[in-house]
Amino acid sequence: MAHGETFKYNYAIICRIPQTFQYKALRTKAGKPIDIDRARKEYDDLRDILKNCDVNVIELQEDENYPDCCFIEDCAVCIGGTALIARPGHTSRQGEVGEIRKVLKNDLKLNVEEIRNAKATLDGGDVLFTGKEIFVGIGKRTNDLGAAAVADFFPEYNVNSIAIGKCETLLHLKDVVNMAGRNIVAVGGGNDAETKEANYILTEMQSLAQYTYKILHLDNRAGVDMLYINGRLIHRTREEMGEKNYGVIDEKIPYTRHRVNLSELSKADGYISSMLLPIYKKKNQ
C-alpha cells in the first residue's frame, strides 16, 4: 500500500457487547462493577461516530461464549488488504477469531493469512502501525513468535519489537502509545510507574524507528486513548482525560475530532482502538 493511502479505511468491523461482559470480561484491576447498559451506550456512541467517519460499519452479533468479544482489535492485524488472523494471548479469547476470519475472508474477501506456529501468541492491541513501519509489543499477550508472524506477513514494512513484559501497568502496547495523525505519535504517562513505562517505550521506539515522528505527550491513559481514521481523530472526553490533556489536543490537532466516553468499557481494559478493526479494501480486491 502506498503511504499516501495510510489511515484511509473504507470498512470498520465492530462487535456488540454480550451480557456476559458484565461479570466475566477479563479485568486487570478488580474495581467497581461494570454497568452493562452504560457500556452498551458507549459502544453505540462509538458506532455512531464511526458512521460519520466515511467507513462502512459492519456490526457483528455478540457471542455470549466470549465475554470480551467486543474488543475485536485483538483478533486480527489488517494492513493494506492483508488480514493476519491473530492468536489471542489469553486462552478464553482464542475462539473469538473464528467469526472474524469468516467476515474477513468470505464477506470482505481480503487476503487472509494464518499463523502456523501453535506456540505463537498475538493480540492486535500490541501492534502499532505508524503508516510507515510497525511496532509490536512483546509482553503479557504477544510473544516473539507472534511478532515474527507480523514480520513474515507484512514484509513491506520494518517490524520493530519492543519488550513490554516488565511494564506492569500495561496489558497492550497501545495502552500507552497511539497515532494521533500522520507522523504524530501520542504517548501517555500517568502515575510514577505509568510515566516510567511510557518513557521507556518512547525511548525504545525512537531508537528502533526508521522514521521520525512528532511526539504528543499526554499525562494519562484516557488522554492517549485515540484513533486516527480517515483524517479525523476520535478521542476520549474532556472529563475523562482532564483539562491539561484536552488543551494539548486542542492546540495540536487541527483536524476534525470526535469525542467518546469509554469509562465503563475501560474498566475491562478497553480502549477506543480495541473496539474495531479498521480495514482498507482495494476496489477490485
Ligand code: CIR
Ligand atoms: C482483555 O483482557 O483481553 C480485555 N478485557 C481487554 C482487551 C482490550 N484490548 C485492547 O486494548 N486491544
